[in-house]
Amino acid sequence: MGTQNQLPLLSLNERDRRWELIRKDMEERGLDCLVIQGDQGLWGYNDCNVRYVTGIGDFGYALFPLKEDPICFVWWTAPYQARRSKDESHLTSTIRSKVKKDAPTRNPWALEKPWVRDIRQGWPRPSEAIVTAIKDLGLEKGTIGLVSTYHSWEPEGTFPYTVIKNLYSALPQAELIENATDILEKARLRKSTEEIRCIEVAGEIADRGIEAALNHIRPGVNEVGVYAKVVEAFLAHGSERLFMNWWASGQAPTHTQYFVPTDRIMCEGDILYNEYTPRYGGYVAHPHQPISIGKPIEEYQTMFALLKQTRDEALSKLKPGVTIAEQTEALTKPLEDAGYSYLHCPFHGLGLSGLEFPNAEFWGKTSPYVVSPPDMVFEEGMVLAYEPMISTPDRKIGFPLGDTVIVTKDGSRRLSKYCDDLIVV
Structure with missing residues (x-):
């Protein structure tokens, strides 16, 4: 190359x-x-x-x-x-x-x-x-x-x-x-070495965006100001101009609360998360790094601890030969067994599109896209937006902990050096 x-x-x-x-x-x-x-x-x-x-x-x-x-x-x-x-x-x-x-x-x-x-x-x-x-x-x-x-x-x-x-x-x-x-x-469906390298570069750019958010988010700053710093970091480090940067923040955020930031002033107790999707060579990375301004309330800490445990245990099982159904259950059943629910889908494919096969079912079988067959198996070279999301039982408040994940010969690997927990600033 x-x-x-x-x-x-x-x-x-x-x-x-x-x-x-x-x-x-x-x-x-x-x-x-x-x-x-x-x-x-x-x-x-x-x-x-x-x-x-x-x-x-x-x-x-x-x-x-x-x-x-x-x-x-x-x-x-x-x-x-x-x-x-x-x-x-x-x-x-x-x-x-x-x-x-x-x-x-x-x-x-x-x-x-x-x-x-x-x-x-x-x-x-x-x-x-x-x-x-x-x-x-x-x-x-x-x-x-x-x-x-x-x-x-x-x-x-x-x-x-x-x-x-x-x-x-x-x-x-x-x-x-x-x-x-x-x-x-x-x-x-399966990415080549060159395609994966482009996705890795996009992942590095995404980390620069996460760092920009961490450096600028604080009480008294408006949302759009932080958002602008993230976008600036993407473009300054090589992202193409077309990318998705889904935004949600507030005291009780949910995935569908906002699509773009507002001029709302951020304050102590806010939770922010984005779907960071810069592109390099057309290829998308897709990490989710939740950030809390100040120590989060006990309920949020409990939810994030369960979400991280669920994500890590499911990811340890992801490898070629595992089915869509097995991974979907691993990422959602522990949440539901503990009395919670989830929003969005637990994972979907990535590449030149940020929404590719293989795709998991959304909660309640309300998926806005075509879902992959449950018996479809993962293969080496598949790339995922691995994004489990926990929510309250009524699905009114929720947040993800996600990353770009590459299926390898005998397992999988995450790309971001972040996206491992709720970061408190």
Whole structure:
């Protein structure tokens, strides 16, 4: 893997590994190409499939043929075309001759080298651009799979209805397969060494955000001021700009209390927790570090002690071959047996999306995403947001203790040097 400013870059070998996985599945299912949709919704998670095959994190589409090189469709191609043109004006040459040749450069997608050469403008009518490319490849009579017609976190998908309708209309002799998303989800399920290294870097950035919160949270400071320091730390240490930073604080917080901070002044007795999700190379880390301003009340101490014990005991059992159901029970049953409940899900997958397979069931079977089969087993290379959450029996007050966890050959490992207890400041 190459480096730039000491950070990892995704290689062409990594690209080829992914393409081979996808094409093997395509060939088995008789698909000539995939049309992959992406956008920057849900903190950029909706772009995961396009980015997985092209390396480009711009909202757009990708055409992924079985044999030819992929084509990427972006919102606006002028910047790409200008950079790649061999023609250079006299003024440009003059400027280049006067500026520093060894100044640091920027690699926005964390790629060692570009993965896709054919980049086309997809807007304002992406279906027209996609149809033209399909015809360029002679695949207008082929079998074409559509990707992003559903996601684990978006069961009804993000693929625009109008684009699908236009593809049917413009390609009457093609066979469109609308349920090909699982090909990408299967390929993304187990992370490579390079992917895990990106997640590790994101985890290091997340720790810088936790430290920023610890350094600035105190009575008399408003919530948004602390939040701003966390965001500043993320960006200063290499996070991409699209990330989720779920916020909840107060004397009796719960997971769904706030989505963003307010100008509320924090005070003694407040509990703060965030879901810190910076991204590097598109990959997400997902620790949860609860913080108490001053000594927490006895009830909170009791709840956190049980939550930590439950988390640690369940984590000690996590390894390849263990089922989703076994881990779900290990992370929830001790809480319920002690008279508590829980909110959210005890774990879900991580990668280019912060919500991937494998997924556990939410409390009360009210999951807002597609849940993995209970008999699905963990495998080496899976990465989890491991986030058990304890709550009062009525689920009105609750908090998590979570971390990014990688399933290893014979166990698992956490990434954060924090996220091991309630920190008191």
